[in-house]
Amino acid sequence: MKIRCLVVDDERLALEVMESYIERAPFLQLAKLCSTPLEALDFLSRNTVDVIFLDIEMPGLTGLQLLQTLKAPPAVILTTAYPQFAVDAFELNAVDYLLKPIPFPRFLTAVQKVQSLVSAKAAVSPALENRTNASAGPMFIKSGTKTVRIDFTDILFIEARKDHVLIITKQHKIATQLSMATLLEKLPAEQFLRVHRSFIVSITKIETIERGRILIEKTEIPIGEFYRDGVNERIRFQ
Template sequence: MPVPSSPLRCLIVDDDPLSVQIVANCIANTPFLTAVGTYDNALAAAELLRTQSVDLLFLDVEMPLMSGLDLLSTLQNPPLVILITSSKEYAVAAFEYDVVDYLVKPVSYARFLKAAQKALELFEDAAEPAPLTPAATSVDPDFTFVKVDTKLVKVLFNDVCYVEALGDYVHIVMPHSKLIVYSTMKAVEEKFPGATFVRAHRSFIVNLKRVQAIEDNTITIENKQIPIGQTYLREVLQRLNKF
């Protein structure tokens, strides 16, 4: 993976000195990352994040006074976040808070690098200009083709309920079927018309025409509860109000 012109500025928030040292060493050995500081409590980190910006936050979940998840709930525009946990039970919470990934202690460099590369891809996606609207491109306004195994399958945009990212694949979900496609969410966003589809979460793109209800930062489509990531909430609400 090419190194960006400026490394992602990383902040470590963890009350475990050994874990801090391990993550700091991992950052030091990753060319596209640079550490800008460490905190052993979420309260002090919250104060810094209100006045300064960082690109990537390595955040411990279990800390005294304020947990990592409590800290996330106080941030209006959080940076990219990788949770550091002592238990896999926080995987669901990580998903709900729209974090990039979660690392279980003790952190190995291989697992760290996988999460860091994911963060870099998301950072670069966000930094790129938005794709042109379908009217200004050659994208057909009614359908596209996606590769499923060895064949190209026609997808009618109106039939799609939502798209979900799962590892290196995306699931294009329709009322009575789904397609599993080797693709990135960025590629889906470029193919699907922006007038109808909106990114609601790092792992979900939804068809605004298919939204049945929205409540408690959750979208309902075909009885599927889809979380709205904090960084996408304003855009989703604005798009729904105008739709």
């Protein structure tokens, strides 16, 4: 599957460079070159893309302002000649930040991050479909020599350790040898969300989300880079 790319930059030479780079990468497909943010907004209102290569400094509407107007933006790679915008890129959850002039190897490093994100989303989608039929009732988990009943509403989060998985409730920590993938299939999709390769959280137990971390019952849970977009999309609709 090719990754659809939108390039937004007011400099003709910058557009031509990005176009040539995309053509050289066999897993990328150019969807559109836009010379203004408004042209990009119009295109996005009628089309979907996997990644936007977005220049920051543009007249009228900056790249950062354009990004803030998008309700559910795709992956974004910011491009600029000004290194001082790196903090803004971090706060807006950009996948990467490319300084002009952009070397082709550095471009490839950035798009490989997007490729990993797209692959992760594709792998998550079938799992979510399977989980929509999960029972609203309890599940029974093998823990050592015991079989333990766990009510979904009691679960705060689930954490993968080196050689076992912990199901955390307010009262208990239940260890099991089941994999995270197996547990995810047992949990109702509307209540639980994988936010890191080592963490599944109960959405209703989330207290705050700040700077890539979720707080549940005084426990800080990291949001993995590959799961960040999925978390943002789910939380928006809560």
